[in-house]
Amino acid sequence: MNASFQAGIKACLPTVLGYLGIGFSAGIVGRAAGLSPLEIGLMSLLIYAGAAQFIITSLLLLNSPFSAIILTTFIVNSRHLLMSMTLAPRVESRHQLDRFGIGALLTDESFAVAMNTSLKQRIDANFMHGLNLTAYLSWIGSTVLGALVGSWFPDPERFGLDFALTAMFIGLLYLQFESERSRIALNGLLLVFVFLLLYISMRYLSPELAVLFATMIAASIGVVISRWKSV
């Protein structure tokens, strides 16, 4: 096995626990909404996006029209455009098919792990494939497992599994802070801006659009402040 591919698998391992926790809950919730384990596996295989799958499941339960479900999925997952734009220039890849594969399996978590690694070393297509495939298989496996044994755990929230996602964001955010020590004060300030922007925009926008809005405006503020400081 290619060394870089192995390094990708290794880089993914710390996040696997998070995928297992969230995927397991997603499987349980899907089962409770009347989806079969095969359908839940198919959803993970074709969509592969944690937050979106929870939302799709709840919309199915509400008998929402398919057009509304598809539109919501698009909005929830449009943040991947920002992540792909940020990561794409940092990955060395020669083949179009490699780039397709890397983009197709990008998640919040694999994005954060890849960005973190790219600040320390160069990353190539094989690294990304190792990272992404490990995450993809963990996700599909854990959602199907949750669906199969879900009836034994009628209430996954009681076990705190729903918080696995939040905890993972905390860990990934902290690691990103660590790897950008040179501008730690500015990043801290941006954190405050993100919170305020998110708080205000959640009054007017859906939570998913508010996340996009707060991210884009806060990143712009970051650019302005960093330019102004360096003048």
Add this chain to the structure above:
Amino acid sequence: MEIRLELFVLFAACGLVTLIPRILPFLLMHGLTLPRLLTDWLSFIPICLLSALFFQNLLIARSGEFPTLSLLHLAAAIPTVLVAVSSKSLSYTVITGVLSMALLRLFL
């Protein structure tokens, strides 16, 4: 066990609208030299996006009103942040988060 055809179609459509924003930059931005302003802006995306996703998890949306802070989630986040900072380990952070939330739900 079966797969309903209409769900297959729905999931495929949802998969497609998820795939497009994921792959477009990888297919289109390859080999381009991006303007400095854009690369600067993109360098702030990880911190801003991850913090926005974290904060969104702490806030409870209410339509037409400002969101409220979930004290339960905030309480579970505190030990989780402490373990993230002291251990620098994602696994320990996730375990702490899940255990904290489970304990809070047990006692509250």
